[in-house]
Amino acid sequence: MNPTATTEGARDSAGPARAEDLAAALLTQEARRDPYPFYARMRREDPVHRSAQGIWYLTRYSDVEAALGDLRLSNDRDRMTRAYTALGGDLKALSRLTDRLGRVMSNTDPPDHARLRKLANRAFTARRVESLRDRVQGIVDGLIDEAVAAGPTMDLVEAVASPLPMAVVCELFGIPDEDLPQVKTWFRRFGRLSEDIDASEAAIEQYEEYLARLVRRRRADPGDDLISALVATQAKDDRLTDSELLSTCFVLITAGDETTTHLVGNGMLALLRHPAQLARLRADPALARPAVEELARYDTPTQAIVRVVAEDLTIGGRTLREGELAYLFLAATNRDPERFHDPDRLDLTRPGNRPLSFGNGPHFCLGGPLAKLQAEVAVGTLVRRLPHLRLTDEAALDWRPNPLQRRLTALPVIY
Template identity: 85%
Template sequence: MTSTDTLGGTREAAGPARPGDLAAALLTPEARRDPYPFYARMRREDPVHRSPQGIWYLTRYADVEAALGDLRLSNDRDRMTRAYSARGGDLKALSRFTERLGRVMTNTDPPAHARLRKLANKAFTARRVEALRAGVQRSVDRLIDEAVAAGPAMDLLEDFASRLPMSVVCELFGIPDADRPQVKSWFRRFGRLSEDIAKSEAAIDQYEEYLSGLIRQRRHTPGDDLISALVATQSQDGRLTDSELLATCFILITAGDETTTHLIGNGVLALLRHPDQLARLRADPGLIRGAVDELARYDTVTQAVVRVVAEDLRIGGQTLREGELAYLFLGATNRDPERFDHPDRLDLTRTGNRHLSFGHGPHFCLGGPLAKLQAEVAVGTLVRRLPGLRLCDEAALEWRPNPLQRRLTALPLAYRV
């Protein structure tokens, strides 16, 4: 779930794995640094693994691809909350945030999901995303200019990658320049939900109030922005309630922030660790679109998504029972040798790259094309403008503890212009 920070919904310390307990192995410091050898072991030994807590772990591409499109595996947050609660999960940190997310398309099942997704698709079009390219380029150039002016080193995440999606989202939604520092402050607070629930809930309330004001304003004075497009869709269709409209704006603005940040961060790190591929991209900048797909496959930001079994089903010779939780490991599928040749090799010219980094099926990530656009412009421009880009201290890199997400705490880089 969105704010669960360990596998299985319980807060156990990461220590030595018990013999044969493949799930516990994913909580170790070694797996935090590099989970991919652990995934390989799971695929070999028990690709549809049931943990001692009764939670399923799926790691093969074929199984996960099928599971993502199977409606018997539910994404409904009410059902998921009950499943976590039945297993002793700590639900305090979910409270207000889960209540908000429970009314959006990403956390509903058909037919509600299909209705909400169709309406969002009408507003969030490929044409609207592509129209942002020039603005994304301006934002990227400005951020690099500021970094260069500040000195010969920067934290790529803090000084660049985290600032870009905020700028792009604010432009997409028509958020006034004067309001952007406050919006950024709310976003930071959402990311610390488990640290201070009361402050995070207060920030969510303030953010919702702000969004409600923007929606009312766009009803009277529409503009060329996504909120205006959603309002117009609501008026035309009549089936999107006010609360659903608010929730849709909420999730569209919030969802892509961290994913985009760490797609850029993980991608740049992968290139720096593979100087031959970095040199290839520098020699042929036209590779960038395929390169971003390969970077997304190679070190996936969203390592796993969670589903609840709504109806008994068979996967990989195992029976998953109604009410059980299933973790679908996208990071493992993207290194499955049954689907990818030499899966542990970074290859920017890889063809047929049908990775699952942005999901598959009904819940394929709506913001995936926007995240990829930003990564294309960001990574391509960094490679072109900062030829001396290098890691400051490889040994000092730390990964955040949530094994469902692959996110660095910082990425200190040095460079020359």
């Protein structure tokens, strides 16, 4: 039986016994395998929940949608650091890394955020994203060709979902193919931040130096790539400093990597667990675009995002105080029965589908359209080219222990 296909009414026994245990329960092995029963209980019993550590957990669609657009909930780096420090966290090492990145869109509030976002939007256009479709298709076909040549089984995450976004972002930013192995190495070191912060910081320093060289080259010899577009934008608006330009490049290149990987991985797992929906997509390839929206709703890669309260506000009858942290659980909102009919059912033709998978408001994910394009092409092509694709071992599936991200460690399949 599919562990994520039960109804909310049948889930009462799956969650913790007391409301005060709800936040802690999200760190358990059971929640790691399937967090959605815990989200369901939290929505019913305490949708604006304050954990024992004093962190707020928001799980209703209406609350989170409003919170994402409320400037009293801040994404400012300095406020965030103070809030974590107040909870007893030692952020000295992590602060070294955030200081290196400067003040970029992802850790600023208006008016700085609006200025940086506007500048990036000029370069990161919908037309530019769509122009990559043929190139994305070629990359996906090449990855599938390699996997098929290697044998009848593969780890779909390692073979397709993981290398795809790296190859696409290098294309978008004009990173030469010969530099791709080194860029991948730096990205792997970023991913081990919690294990070896010194190695991560060294990788960031080397990566920044590499990006600075690319920027200098594009100033001297512009091309049809995103770094050239950002350099041209800076030339027209001198408010974009060299440091902001480098930080913007860093964030735009880095941010979509894992989100795209796990959108493809989680999405393919959902389809393989729902053969009727898989057959529906195979019979109608035009469903690929709405299918990605539904797959992102059903098993959301970014489970939650964090904000810090900049000014006292009331949500759901609870008062959040200045300096407190709030976790906005996008994945919980995407299964809210007040917003989605029969939310635990995968439905590739779901009407009026508007999940919060990529956020909302001023910090709506800039790379969301590119992630969706890659997932649309990857999922559609895998379904079309591998008609006998199936899981090899459901019991072996595991997810990384990060309650803010829904990330399969591997997806073993046979085709």
